[in-house]
Amino acid sequence: MMRDAIITKDVPDQGMPCKAEVCAKALVDGLAQAVWETDARGIVVSDCPAWRRHTGQSLAELLDHGWIAALHPDERRGVRRRWRTAVARGRKLDIEARLQTEGGGYRWSRLYIVPLRAGDDGIGKWVGMSIDIMARKEAEQILRQSEARLRVLVSDLQHRVRNMAMVVRSVFSRTIRDERPIEDIAEHFRGRLDSLARTQVMLAQHQEGPVDLENLIRDELLGAGVQDGPLLSIGGPDVGLTPVQTELLALAFHELTTNALKYGALRAPGGRLEIVWSMNADADGREDTLLDFKWTEHGVPAIPVRPAYRGFGMDLITDALPHRLGAETHIEFLGGGVHCSISLPLSEQGGAASAA
Incomplete structure (x- = not known):
């Protein structure tokens, strides 16, 4: 997994970070509890330290579809069904669910997951972000x-x-x-x-x-x-x-x-x-x-x-x-x-x- 899953365009000087990318990173870091990514099939195949720090999951617990286990038991089945439907149709997913915390208990979060297109216009991977909405709830x-x-x-x-x-x-x-x-x-x-x-x-x-x-x-x-x-x-x-x-x-x-x-x-x-x-x-x-x-x-x-x-x-x-x-x-x-x-x-x- 990658902490910063941001799409950028080519710039003349590859050694200098794109200002738009830097701004996007700062914005995401300020809003999100964690940012993660999956492969084109919607399967987690690499580490996401920010997710694990927030939920307390281990790497082994996180991989594949293990991230769903960090959700409240009452919401896991519904989220899994909607996630599979989104992956099958190539559409973004925007849901609200209770997410476990490292210290114990659950907090309401907004999970926003979008597909990133590859060069052939197919889906190369999925990038997700979770935002704490406990105060609003x-x-x-x-x-x-x-x-x-x-x-x-x-x-x-x-x-x-x-x-x-x-x-x-x-x-x-x-x-x-x-x-x-x-x-x-x-x-x-x-x-x-x-x-x-x-x-x-x-x-x-x-x-x-x-x-x-x-x-x-x-x-x-x-x-x-x-x-x-x-x-x-x-x-x-x-x-x-x-x-x-x-x-x-x-x-x-x-x-x-x-x-x-x-x-x-x-x-x-x-x-x-x-x-x-x-x-x-x-x-x-x-x-x-x-x-x-x-x-x-x-x-x-x-x-x-x-x-x-x-x-x-x-x-x-x-x-x-x-x-x-x-x-x-x-x-x-x-x-x-x-x-x-x-x-x-x-x-x-x-x-x-x-x-x-």
Whole structure:
């Protein structure tokens, strides 16, 4: 084999190298990992030190068609078939394959092999060159992964938009069902839309993981202008929520907050709101997947009177949460304020909520 397989034309002074040849050599050396040649039959008959340095093959392993063994096992058969076809038809071969390295492993390379014509226009020999394209392949892989993630995100966005449209339609139809002044209807609907908007922002910020329950509660309270203070108690272990759990529980917290601001502990002087939750534990003391949530108002100076009609909030807590999330809920209007409890199975809701 020859390191520099370059065709040159005769020049007057054979002792001086052709400038074009020197430039071609420099260009090939700068681009290629190795340059090699075969005879007219496509068989390697002489040494190629550059190829052996790159692949770690011995001379005995390289000769004949042994160079194909330096390719990745998954690609040897295809390359051998295409090489034989190229030799039979006298056409160049331009392929991409994984080529072994002396240090171990494989790197993507471009193998470019062309026939060199003899004086009778027949093929005198074949010259090949390999160029490392690992960086390009890695970039293509990253691009494919990014495109796949984008497709998933677009699909998820489309699902979210459809789901949100259904939720807004349901909220609107339930809000206008009650015979109340249009100003009240507009106020309630605007508040519920604001709650849905805040929830979507939070979901967008947690695309790769669950939404924290405490953050969801505090976000709803802050949206209503309720600040931390001695009359507000919030506490419980870390709990992650799915998107559907987040959307429905956020609406439930909005309804409880709105009621507390208008009639309950967040309006009454000296009123106090306690929000706590816990995770059940099994007999071995390990955490179970059942969330026990309690909303308890204290210090509301009113006679316990249940509302005269079932509004959106009552339907959401007593009907929607059990139907959509498999929760057990209980709400009471007692002297001192509202008591609401929600028992929610967390682990089972991933599939059930998505299918809802």
